Amino acid sequence: MVEWCSEWWFRKNPNWCLGMALFTSNSGSSLFRRILSNTLDRTVRFRYEHNINDYSSEPPSEATVQAWTNAANCAASWLSLGGEDSPDCATTLPERAPLCRALHTAVHVLCTWNEAVSDSALEACEACLAAVRAAGTSGGAARHEGAARALLADLAALAAPLFAAHDAPNSLNEELLAAVITCCVSVSEGHARALVAAAEDAAPGARALLQLLLAAQAAPGHYPLHETRSNLVFGLWYTLQDEILHKVDGTGKINPLWREVFTQLLMTLIKKSEMPPESALSRDDQELLRRYRQDIADIVMYCYSVLGEASWSLAERAHSAAASAAQREAALHVFLALADAAPYERAPAPLVAQLQHALRVAAQPDAPDLALLHTALDCLGAYATWLSTLEGAEGAALSRECMRAAGAALPRCPAPAALALRKLCLDCSAPAAALVADIVHVAQSAGGSADAWTRRQLLSAAGAALAASDPADAAPLLRGLARRLAHDLTAQARAGGKCGAAECVSLMSALSPQPALALQLFRDLRPALALLPAAPDLTQPMFQILKQTVGAVVPDIEPIVEDVAQLIIAGFETQPCPVGMDVVKHFIVLVGAEWSGAPDLLRGAVLASARAVAPGPAPGSAPGTASRPDLAEALFSALAALIKKQPHVVDWIDDLLPDLVDLACGTVRAWEARAAAAACYWLAALAPRRAAALLPLAPRLAHAALACIGGVTPRNQMEPLAELLLALNRVQWPAVGAVGVAQGGAASGALGAWLRAALAPAGFPSAHATDAHKQKFIQAVLREKNNKRRLLESVQEFSLACRGLIGTEYARQSLASKQMVA
Structure with missing residues (x-):
């Protein structure tokens, strides 16, 4: 009823x-x-x-x-x-x-x-x-494989006449076709195993459906100008090739049917990669086309999984048969997508032939199509790693030809040519060394005309070629580059000219395999670098150069220690910055044990940074709160790293510790997650080594940590806070007489007393936290001195309780996910 x-x-x-x-x-x-x-x-x-009776004589009514x-x-x-x-x-x-x-x-x-x-x-x-x-x-x-096969066959029968009737650019029924394709793709993905088996068994409808999906992929016209349905099929090909490869595991034999299907697919992708005239595309259409071609590049690799090295033969055949620049560019685009699959130490003939096609396009002095030239240059750079694995004269000769072609294309297509040249020089060292004079000349010649990004690529290419060359041959060539860079730095310092710091960084980074050359570059730049600290805006570029210099000359840093130290001190006197603290950290790790000036340099940098972070309490701000969170993060991260690597550095800043601890206690409460985390980690590293320095502010620190757990800071801060509580619980706190007793500072239960005193007021750290929650949390913290994971779970649970989330689905999932990861 x-x-x-x-x-x-x-x-x-x-x-x-x-x-x-x-x-x-x-x-x-x-x-x-x-x-x-x-x-x-x-x-x-x-x-x-x-309602579906016989509609041969009249259509269904609107009500139907x-x-x-x-x-x-x-x-x-x-x-x-x-x-x-x-x-x-x-x-x-x-x-x-x-x-x-x-x-x-x-x-x-x-x-x-x-x-x-x-x-x-x-x-x-x-x-x-x-x-x-x-x-x-x-x-x-x-x-239900049988029912799935029948459904797939029915879909093929439904879609076939629709595709045949409306398979044209700018179809009136584009939305209908999109709905049909979406349905076919969704059902095919859900029944990929049945589809593969049915197609191999030549079951009715399965192969027809595959051909319809290939036809949908090959929708006539240019995407997105003339059709917007071919992109709907992309997701299916991964599922299909995954099922095919899963089925052949252990045998290695792929049914010839799939080689035929994926051959059709690859040729279709080459066709659909063709770009319409750029003037016909709006800015949005250009972005859609860029993403579309990236999806095609991904699917090309699925084709490679089935076809193997035959993929290069198909791409080369399409390029040879191309009748227009757009068709040749499309073939090269697919060839570019195959670069990661190139077989090391082997040179299949189709691959070499296609690379020669790209090389000729790049070397052609009057190439009219910029898109074709751009893609050809991308191919040269993408196959640089493969070229570096080829042994013998033939591989070296091909690498040199690619470098020459990239250099020749610089006037017509600067950015792609510079990038291709950089990749080739970094990977193919011997050919780069043979052409080092030409490469350095190109880098110098492009200085005034190219944009900053292109100049950086060219200097990186020149540096790689110099590093691959004999130092005696490279030194005079490097001197010419250094003179130009020093001139740019000087102009920047004196008259606000163009920035040369990023270019110096690129060149210095590329010279790192040859520390002697990096040392020479620094000495040539030293007079210009001395001018930069005079302007606050130029200290960060100077520190970027110093950071790369310190990394590049690691074995031979002793001759320039004093020079680097003077620049560091001058920079911090003018404008402390995060990259400067990073330089100090690396420099102290390298020379701190041998160089007598290391303590003074560290003290000066830390003092200047601390003053910049907390220049004075602003109206309405919490005491100790960092005014420059990025610098606070760099300061405390550097101190934490130094304490772990060289514990004796704490002695160098012993008189600064009270102010640093005070600043860190305030930074723990900062909303900026990275600065607060760095402060927590430094305090956790300091506690076992300088408990006496931390003791006067330890109750305040415990209170701040509880406030953060209770909601003052985001929940993604729970891990560093747990690290801090674990470190405080491990410390054997010294007894300091009446002060220690007053603060609960007895060695047997200092942290417990501080936590109980902080949590005693009602409503702290939030009104949601009951006495039971507080007592459970205190017991969990004091009980755990070794396992950070268990303590983190307790901190997270107490944080959820303070925020009123205990018992919610969010809390259950949050705790469950943390336990699963652990």
């Missing part, structure tokens, strides 16, 4: 099924699910069998179309929202087959009577196809 009443009510109120689907998805009632499942079967059959739409939405809603997506759903794919056939019929009727499917007809088709997707993929549908 209930089922009969529900069916009657649905016929009167077609949206009732959607509401019941939502109700049953939340209630989980098996009775309602069974009733609604049976009702769905009868009511949808009623809608379609009652709306009824079909309601029924399809009802079915899709139930299947998607009503629990049918669970493996133990009430219906199986074979039982849903009549529904799918009825939905197919509705789409067929609407497409037959509407040349341009739009408005209510399009809405009905989209609803029906969405219901097919839901019916064909939900509820353990993949377990």
Whole structure:
């Protein structure tokens, strides 16, 4: 009776099924699910069998179309929202087959009577196809291979006439085709195993569906100007090749069918890579096309998984048969996508031939098509690593030709040519050394005309070539580059000229394999570098050069220690900055044990940075709060690293520790996560080594940590706070007489006393934290002295309690995820 009443009510109120689907998805009632499942079967059959009669003489009425739409939405809603997506759903794919056939019929009727499917007809088709997707993929549908094969064949039969009738650029039915393709792709992905098996068995419809999907991928016209449907098929090819490769595991034999399919796909991708004239594309269209071609590049690698080295043969064949620059560029784009798969130490003939095509395009002095030239240069750079693995004269000669071609293309296509030259010089050292004079000349010649990014690439290429050369040959060439860079730095310091610091960094980085050359460059730049600290804005560029210098001359830093130290001190006197603290850290690690001036340099840098971070309390600010969080982070990160690597450095800044600890206590409460974390880690590293210095402020630090856990800082700060509490709990705190007793500073329970005193006031750290929460947290902290993971779980749980989140789904998932990761 209930089922009969529900069916009657649905016929009167077609949206009732959607509401019941939502109700049953939340209630989980098996009775309602069974009733609604049976009702769905009868009511949808009623809608379609009652209304889909014979439409050979007249189209369905608007009311009928709306009824079909309601029924399809009802079915899709139930299947998607009503629990049918669970493996133990009430219906199986074979039982849903009549529904799918009825939905197919509705789409067929609407497409037959509407040349341009739009408005209510399009809405009905989209609803029906969405219901097919839901019916064909939900509820353990993949377990029923026979029904899946039948569904795939039905989809092929539905799509074939639509594709044949509307397969043209700027189709009137682009939205309809998109809906059909989306349905085919979704069902094919859900039944990839059945599709692969059916295609190999030559089952009816499976191979036809594959050809239809290939046709959809090859939609005529340029994306996104003339069609917007070919991108909908992209996701399927990964699933398909993954299933194919999974099936051949252990045998290594791929069915010839798949080589044919993926050969078609690769040739299609080459065709679809063709770019329309750039003038025809808006800015948005250009971005869509860029992403589209990146997706094509990804799918090319799926083709390689099936086709292997035949991929290069196909790309080379397409390039040889190309009749236009756009077609040649498309073939090179696919060739570029295959670069990561190039076989090391081997040179397949098609690969070499295609690289020669790219080389000739790059070397051609009057290449009219910039897109073709750009892609050709990208190919030269992308295959640099492969070129470096080729042994013998042939590989070296090919590398030199590529370098010459990239250099020749600089006037016409500066940025791509410079990038290709840099990659080639970095990877192919011997050919770069043979051409070092030419490469250095190119880098010097482009100084005034090229943009900053291009100049950096060229100087990096020159540095790599110099580093690969004999030092006696490289030294005079480097001197010329150094003179130009010193001139740029001087101009920048005196008159605000163009910046040369980034170029110096690029060159110094490339010279790192040859410390002697890096040392020579620094000495040549030294007079110009001395001018930079005079301007606050130029201290950071100077420190960037010093950072790269220190890294490049590690074995031979002794001759320039005093010079580097003078520049560091001058820079911190003018403008402390994060990169400067990074330089100090590396410099002290390298020379701190041998150089007598290291303590004074560290004290000066730390003192200047601390003053810059906390120049004085601003009105309304918390005491000790960092005014420059980036510098605070660099300061405390450097101190923490130095304490761990060279613990004796604490003695050098012993008189600064009270102020530094005070500053760190304030920074712990900072909202900037990285600065607060760095302060926590430094205090945690300091505690076991200088407990006496930390003791006077330890109660305040414990209070600050509890406030942060309670909500003053974001929840992503819990790990450094747990690290800090663990370090405080491990320390054997010294007894300091009355002060220590007053502060709870007895060695047996200092941290416990501080935590209890801080948590004693009601409402701290939040009104949500009860006394039970507080006592449980204190016991968990004091109990754990070794396992940071367990302490972190306790900190996170207390943080959730303070924020009123205990008992929520968010809290359950948060704690469960942390436990799973641990």
